[in-house]
Amino acid sequence: MYALIDGNNFYVSCERVFAPRLLGKPVVVLSSNDGACIARSNEAKDLGVKMAQPWFQVRRLEKTAGLIAVSANHELYGDMSARMMAIEARYAPRQEIYSIDESFLDFDGVRDDLVAVGRHMRAAILQETGIPTSVGFGATKTLAKLANNIAKTADRKPGSYPAGLAQVCDFGRLPRDELDALFAATDVGAVWGVGRKTTERLKAGGVHTVLDLLRADITTLRRQFSVVLEKRCASCTAPRACRSTMRRRHASRSSCRARSARPSRRSTASSRPSASSPRARPSACASKAASPAPSASTS
């Protein structure tokens, strides 16, 4: 089993740790030079602020809805990220840090109650760093990402999914029919690697939910879309199928001269999904204790 843990609205959560007055208020973090919103609190999302939306477009909400904008403090986020990752690393033998606020943990061979492990880990991160997180467990990384998405959505929008899946969601524990019900309630765009354009095309072809995608003919998917989508789809059903597909893909690549001469197209397609959030690496430069020192008032 893989787990994907990520920070909820990570940059906003980092700011809130040191400025509790921001809790419960609509907050956005702005990119360098205050150009665009790169993180939004749930309240800001509810106001309709979109990811990467330019600040000038939402600026009016400052006066009308009490939106608070904060300039990005990347040193702080890097330090908080390093703390979060270190805490997560206590829970599993292997960790892959995927972005500033996401990491995969490999629970292969771990036989504990994973939901309990997930809740414990979440509580430890919240207590020690103040960052709220979501945890998803799945047999593949794609499924872990999807489970994480459901854990987060169930927490943010009560009623969207069963309440028991909020914050920590373990696909491995659910029977097939419940899993299918979840997949039927989840938009196909939520699958890792299925971007905006692919979603549009899939929907035009009648594939609206994750369940539709799983029931679609896999060879048609490959022909009309890409091997990447086929791989994504396969890794939603069975981890073994996913692996064999990957192997085939690599074989065809090395035997096809035209493609290896122009590797850029394929490698772009197979690289990480569209980066709507900045994927800064956690910096190791700041010493653990030497985080930016905010002041605490005694008066």
Add this chain to the structure above:
Amino acid sequence: MDSPDDFADGAPVGRDGPAAPPVRRTSSAFGTPGIDSTVRRHDLNDVFIRHQDATFMMRAAGSDMRGDGIDDGDTLLVDRALTAQHGSVVIAVVDGELRVRRLERAGAGRGRRAGVRLVADAPVAPIEITEDAPLEVWGVVTTVIKSLL
């Protein structure tokens, strides 16, 4: 200047001269117990920080906590992994702000209700913890660093 070859003939060797390298590349001399048994120098992180991932530095502002040894401008080490107890100096969230206070759990006494309060030096009024204003401890202050310069 890390190899013996760097010492030219007649170069001054002593307090003001270049320090001798701790380990010579050629074993032309006997071993020295002082070199063989070197230990790692104390690292203040190890000495003062119990939970590396949960400890933050903060700068105190104001002098309401002088009685607990915290002056304006002191650096505080704050551990979020510890649970606050009676008598702990804590960073508490009060009205959306971080404040240094001492946590006291007191029984009912003369003109005083039983309960938890956050106190500072008199005449600062203690903050009573009630159901309407629940206690929010951000972290426990473990160490106060004062710079004498």
